[in-house]
Amino acid sequence: MMTVPHQLTENPVPETLHERYTRVRQASLGLVVPLEAEDMVIQSMPDASPTRWHLAHVTWFFEHFLLSKQVEFKPYREGWDFLFNSYYYSVGDMYKRPVRGLLSRPTVAEVFEYRAHVDELMSELTEGSKGDPEFEFLVTLGLNHEQQHQELILTDIKHAFSLNPLKPAYQNDLAASEIAESALVFSEFPGGIVEIGTAGGTSGQPFCFDNETPRHRVLLNPFKLASRQVTNAEFKAFIEDDGYQRNELWLSDGWATIQNEQWQRPIYWSQDLDSEFSLLGEIELDPNRSVCHMSYFEADAYARWAGARLPTEAEWEHVAAQHAISGNLSDTQLFHPGGSDSSTEVSQLYGDTWEWTRSAYSAYPGFKPLSGSLGEYNGKFMCSQLVLRGGSCVTPADHIRATYRNFFYPASRWQFSGIRLAMNF
Numbered sequence: 001m002m003t004v005p006h007q008l009t010e011n012p013v014p015e016t017l018h019e020r021y022t023r024v025r026q027a028s029l030g031l032v033v034p035l036e037a038e039d040m041v042i043q044s045m046p047d048a049s050p051t052r053w054h055l056a057h058v059t060w061f062f063e064h065f066l067l068s069k070q071v072e073f074k075p076y077r078e079g080w081d082f083l084f085n086s087y088y089y090s091v092g093d094m095y096k097r098p099v100r101g102l103l104s105r106p107t108v109a110e111v112f113e114y115r116a117h118v119d120e121l122m123s124e125l126t127e128g129s130k131g132d133p134e135f136e137f138l139v140t141l142g143l144n145h146e147q148q149h150q151e152l153i154l155t156d157i158k159h160a161f162s163l164n165p166l167k168p169a170y171q172n173d174l175a176a177s178e179i180a181e182s183a184l185v186f187s188e189f190p191g192g193i194v195e196i197g198t199a200g201g202t203s204g205q206p207f208c209f210d211n212e213t214p215r216h217r218v219l220l221n222p223f224k225l226a227s228r229q230v231t232n233a234e235f236k237a238f239i240e241d242d243g244y245q246r247n248e249l250w251l252s253d254g255w256a257t258i259q260n261e262q263w264q265r266p267i268y269w270s271q272d273l274d275s276e277f278s279l280l281g282e283i284e285l286d287p288n289r290s291v292c293h294m295s296y297f298e299a300d301a302y303a304r305w306a307g308a309r310l311p312t313e314a315e316w317e318h319v320a321a322q323h324a325i326s327g328n329l330s331d332t333q334l335f336h337p338g339g340s341d342s343s344t345e346v347s348q349l350y351g352d353t354w355e356w357t358r359s360a361y362s363a364y365p366g367f368k369p370l371s372g373s374l375g376e377y378n379g380k381f382m383c384s385q386l387v388l389r390g391g392s393c394v395t396p397a398d399h400i401r402a403t404y405r406n407f408f409y410p411a412s413r414w415q416f417s418g419i420r421l422a423m424n425f
């Protein structure tokens with residue numbers, strides 16, 4: 001049986017800003033229901049954060065960037081700006097990210113109280129909103145920011161649980177049905193001068209992050225794009241062909257990384273390549289599901305071994321813009337990659353796994369970061385990272401779009417990131 005794809009449906013009555021605020025904030029609380037307080041305070045590595053920190057940090061975002069602008073504002077607690085600021089240097093100093101797991105206070109219960117306090121004040125503002133575009137943009141930015149952290153909550157707790165010898169499951173009731181095999185075919189695209197990116201974000205346009213702007217022209221040479229993501233079975237064949245032992249397949253930095261880190265297989269795969277750790281605990285490796293938790297280095301080496309390459313972000317977006325946002329996104333609540341349900345058309349563009357592109361994360365021509373401290377949100381990270389596209393099984397469906405640019409360092413592999421192949425012709 002195939003996974004049921006999520007299809008966004010037109011809402012006959014548009015959601016109000018207040019309704020959206022309530023829904024997104026509630027969704028974060030829903031995600032942590034399966035967790036115990038002990039789960040929410042640990043930090044498994046410097047790149048990951050404790051669940052409690054995520055819950056507090058997204059709340060701080062509303063407190064700092066919206067509530068603090070109100071007359072008679074008083075910080076909820078002295079010192080929490082320092083604890084829950086992430087990387088906004090123009091706001092002030094911050095507690096070091098690699099050691100967020102060392103804090104036992106504030107407690108998880110205190111963070112829930114903090115959320116309730118901020119929600120009460122934010123509800124007064126959103127219910128009384130008179131449609132001020134700047135206010136609505138900031139609230140929407142805060143909600144999109146919270147959705148990014150919802151994905152990180154699941155991604156980070158998966159990593160923490162994977163290190164526990166008891167292999168705890170985040171949830172047990174996942175409908176991990178068997179996925180049918182789907183042929184890999186390549187569709188041809190003629191290329192030419194096309195437009196990518198968006199002009200949106202303010203003035204009544206649909207929300208976007210500043211790094212998606214402006215819309216601009218690019219030249220695409222003719223290219224082929226794979227009909228689906230690379231599967232576990234295909235990646236297993238790469239391993240069995242000594243893929244991790246053959247330096248000619250790897251970028252220089254990738255080869256150095258796998259030597260230093262002693263990587264022999266994907267991060268959550270068992271040594272016998274028969275099972276993988278997931279949010280359901282340890283499960284059998286399904287050959288037809290998308291391979292996940294790839295670093296860029298592994299994705300690139302696989303593509304070279306397969307006689308192909310990774311797509312550019314412009315190629316990916318040009319194709320994705322012609323497809324509806326439909327797929328195994330977090331709304332299915334599977335929280336695990338599925339497989340393709342089509343052997344003829346390009347499928348899985350949205351959901352299952354983020355897809356590495358070969359494009360460096362950089363500014364589009366004419367890019368202007370947001371003004372003030374929020375200008376630190378995206379632009380300052382435009383160095384040494386690669387772009388990923390399409391969202392994953394832990395990305396909310398109303399958070400992703402064709403123009404969305406995610407970005408990570410090439411050695412990062414704890415994210416739900418996978419591979420789609422492309423070729424020249």
Ligand SMILES: [Fe+2]
Pocket residue numbers: 057086145149
């Ligand atoms: Fe953040």
